Amino acid sequence: MTESTIAASGEGAAQPAAVVLPLLVVAVIAAFLLSVALGPIPITLSEIGAALTGGPVDAMLRDIILDLRIPRSLMGLAVGAVLAVGGTAMQGLFRNPLADPTLIGVSGGAALAAASFIVFGASLAFIPDGLRLYAMPVAAFLGGIIVVLVIQRLAQRDGHTDIATMLLAGIAVNAVVMAGIGLLTFIGDDTQLRTINFWMLGSLGGSGWGPLSAVGPVSLLVVLACLALARVLDGMMLGEREAQTLGFNVETAKRLLIVAVAAGVGTAVAFCGVIVFVGIVAPHMVRIAIGPAHRPLLIGAALLGGILMLLADTLCRLIVAPAELPIGIVTSLLGAPFFLALLIGRSRTQSV
Amino acid sequence: MITARNIRRRIGGLEDISLEVPAGACTAIIGPNGAGKSTLLDLLAGRSRADSGAVEFGGQPIADWAPLDLARRRAFLPQSLEVAFPIRVMDLVMLGRSPYHGRVSAQEDRAAAETALRLTDAWHLRDRAYQRISGGERQRVQLARVIAQIWRPGSQDGEPRMLLLDEPTASLDPGHRLAVMRLLRDLAIAGIGVVLALHDLNDAARFADQVVLLHQGRILSEGGPADAMQAEVLTSAYGAEAEVIRAGDAAPVIVFR
Numbered sequence: 001m002t003e004s005t006i007a008a009s010g011e012g013a014a015q016p017a018a019v020v021l022p023l024l025v026v027a028v029i030a031a032f033l034l035s036v037a038l039g040p041i042p043i044t045l046s047e048i049g050a051a052l053t054g055g056p057v058d059a060m061l062r063d064i065i066l067d068l069r070i071p072r073s074l075m076g077l078a079v080g081a082v083l084a085v086g087g088t089a090m091q092g093l094f095r096n097p098l099a100d101p102t103l104i105g106v107s108g109g110a111a112l113a114a115a116s117f118i119v120f121g122a123s124l125a126f127i128p129d130g131l132r133l134y135a136m137p138v139a140a141f142l143g144g145i146i147v148v149l150v151i152q153r154l155a156q157r158d159g160h161t162d163i164a165t166m167l168l169a170g171i172a173v174n175a176v177v178m179a180g181i182g183l184l185t186f187i188g189d190d191t192q193l194r195t196i197n198f199w200m201l202g203s204l205g206g207s208g209w210g211p212l213s214a215v216g217p218v219s220l221l222v223v224l225a226c227l228a229l230a231r232v233l234d235g236m237m238l239g240e241r242e243a244q245t246l247g248f249n250v251e252t253a254k255r256l257l258i259v260a261v262a263a264g265v266g267t268a269v270a271f272c273g274v275i276v277f278v279g280i281v282a283p284h285m286v287r288i289a290i291g292p293a294h295r296p297l298l299i300g301a302a303l304l305g306g307i308l309m310l311l312a313d314t315l316c317r318l319i320v321a322p323a324e325l326p327i328g329i330v331t332s333l334l335g336a337p338f339f340l341a342l343l344i345g346r347s348r349t350q351s352v
Numbered sequence: 353m354i355t356a357r358n359i360r361r362r363i364g365g366l367e368d369i370s371l372e373v374p375a376g377a378c379t380a381i382i383g384p385n386g387a388g389k390s391t392l393l394d395l396l397a398g399r400s401r402a403d404s405g406a407v408e409f410g411g412q413p414i415a416d417w418a419p420l421d422l423a424r425r426r427a428f429l430p431q432s433l434e435v436a437f438p439i440r441v442m443d444l445v446m447l448g449r450s451p452y453h454g455r456v457s458a459q460e461d462r463a464a465a466e467t468a469l470r471l472t473d474a475w476h477l478r479d480r481a482y483q484r485i486s487g488g489e490r491q492r493v494q495l496a497r498v499i500a501q502i503w504r505p506g507s508q509d510g511e512p513r514m515l516l517l518d519e520p521t522a523s524l525d526p527g528h529r530l531a532v533m534r535l536l537r538d539l540a541i542a543g544i545g546v547v548l549a550l551h552d553l554n555d556a557a558r559f560a561d562q563v564v565l566l567h568q569g570r571i572l573s574e575g576g577p578a579d580a581m582q583a584e585v586l587t588s589a590y591g592a593e594a595e596v597i598r599a600g601d602a603a604p605v606i607v608f609r
Contacts, residue, residue, distance in 0.1 A: 095436035235450055237436045245399055246501065247423030247451040292437035 017296035020289045024303035028077065031310040035076065036069040038314050040321040043069070072207040075215060076313050077306035079204070079272050080282070082219040082264040084305025087279030088298050089226045089257045092233035094163060097287070098342070100279035101265040103170045104258060105147040108177035110269040113143020115184040115196045137211070137270035144266035147173060152258055161254050163240070201326030202273035204313045211271040222264030223302050229253050230294035237292060275328055277335025278305050278312075284342060353512050353545040354396050354414075359405030364391030365569040368405075371396075373562075375512060378540040379547045380556040382581075383566035384590050389549040390431065390518050392566065396547060397428045397516045410512035423451035427498035429517040433490045435482055441493050442478040445469055448497035464503040468496040471535055473528065487523040495520055495532065502544065515539060517548040521555065533559045557581060558603040565589055578604055 037043045043065060050057040051065040086101040094103065101107065117124075117139045124135075151173050155166035181200075185193050226233075232253040235243035244250050269275075286300035309327075312334070316325040354373040360366055366388045373379050373396065381389045394400045395407055398414035407414045409426065427448070435444060445468060449461040469475040472492040477485055482493060495517070502513045520536070521529040529552075537559050540546045550556050556563050556577060563580035565572045567589040573580045578598075586594035586606065597605040 092436075097437065231450060231453065234447060237439065238447060239430075239432070239434070241399060242430065244419070245397065245423065245428050246447070247420035249419065287437060291443070292439050293443065
């Protein structure tokens with residue numbers, strides 16, 4: 001064996017992350033510009049530039065760019081990033097590439113709370129009109145967090161969180177939550193039923209600088225928190241016991257990850273409804289491209305999650321313009337075939 | 353180096369075990385399936401707590417060690433070799449260096465991983481996907497990971513170092529099995545305390561300095577291989593008639609009939 005092969009392999013024959021991550025950054029910028037430009041009213045890049053720099057541009061176009069399209073696209077990036085990072089963290093925690101944040105009940109809990117608010121909210125007369133806009137997101141956020149805490153509580157065994165029990169408890173509690181939502185759609189009137197359905201399918205349509213000021217900072221914090229725990233997630237690839245034997249504080253990391261993901265996904269779901277598959281698809285695709293090391297994986301998944309959300313949202317606005325398709329329909333239509341391919345590919349490699 | 357005093361653990365069925373595992377020696381824990389070998393190894397490694405009794409490592413209760421300090425001095429090779437996601441062999445072995453993060457240079461980590469992979473005859477696998485190599489190759493790669501975990505070049509500082517292995521040769525061909533047993537003996541000679549659960553009694557007879565025979569959660573016999581592995585006690589432990597063939601100074605050969 002020559003010295004040069006040793007040196008080359010020591011560095012790793014290729015560092016795919018060093019190539020893929022910059023490409024994803026470029027793609028994020030491209031998807032962002034695309035999503036701002038495309039819509040019922042097409043906008044040119046020079047008009048976007050003019051609106052941003054205070055140059056000469058039609059006042060209505062400026063309003064559309066600055067108050068509708070840009071906050072909406074930033075919202076897409078933030079929501080996509082937090083869903084994908086939440087998915088990455090849950091896959092690492094459950095040691096399963098098919099895991100996503102819905103497993104810990106955050107989406108279901110938020111959906112139940114939101115549906116309750118849609119059906120019973122009108123009778124909550126004590127809420128001042130000014131706060132009504134935020135009352136439903138707050139209810140959804142709290143609903144998500146409460147259900148996560150219930151599931152985590154059920155999975156406590158001798159002072160540690162039993163991940164396998166948590167998975168099973170999550171399935172059971174999610175079933176109860178879904179029954180609750182079913183009951184609410186049964187007792188709700190037609191308008192409420194339609195609102196619940198729309199919310200369950202997700203949309204970035206409610207975006208604006210206000211919601212973004214909540215979702216943006218929370219998403220950033222959650223991404224940073226997960227990045228800080230990237231090395232524990234690496235150790236967890238060997239199993240919880242082995243990660244502990246390597247000196248990692250696995251119990252604390254588990255709790256922090258669950259709380260961070262619940263808060264991040266809870267906030268996103270509260271404003272945008274349930275958006276499926278981004279949390280599974282984005283981390284899986286990035287893992288195939290750059291490998292399982294969590295620091296680059298989390299960054300790549302955040303970027304790709306944002307890209308997927310922007311592309312899906314742009315499609316939603318274009319397909320039935322001037323109306324809008326719920327984004328969950330697009331992410332499911334594109335995500336489900338990918339998910340099936342993943343399942344088939346997995347069973348094939350496992351049978352070998 | 354590791355001292356266990358009167359340890360019991362209901363789950364795993366260990367009853368009142370007292371044991372002294374010295375540094376610089378190779379200790380083999382033998383016994384039939386379900387005797388409690390893995391449970392005992394876990395307790396000695398500080399990976400689980402005894403219901404009663406005490407385990408000390410380097411003169412200090414093992415639960416009092418800071419997790420990272422312990423991780424740099426004690427490594428454990430489990431029976432299960434599964435890794436959750438597709439990973440390159442070199443990256444897997446580098447996971448063994450996690451406890452050194454921020455303490456030693458990346459080159460030193462890499463050198464330790466390379467040395468460990470060469471010691472286990474797995475260096476040629478370094479760029480392969482772990483999930484695509486054979487079971488025996490995986491076992492050698494995981495062995496390299498745990499060796500890398502306690503590897504400190506030129507360390508003669510007398511700090512205790514311990515390697516605990518749960519059936520490290522279970523999936524290996526005869527050539528690699530002997531190579532790994534020789535490697536473990538050499539690591540013991542270099543001052544590391546080596547403890548392993550083992551099914552191959554002839555390997556235990558040949559390579560271990562101390563043998564502990566477990567049966568139904570109790571120590572049935574212990575001591576040097578010749579003392580601990582007498583025909584009668586082996587027969588009663590394994591439920592099959594054992595014959596111990598001795599020829600001069602060579603290690604005894606054990607045959608079951």
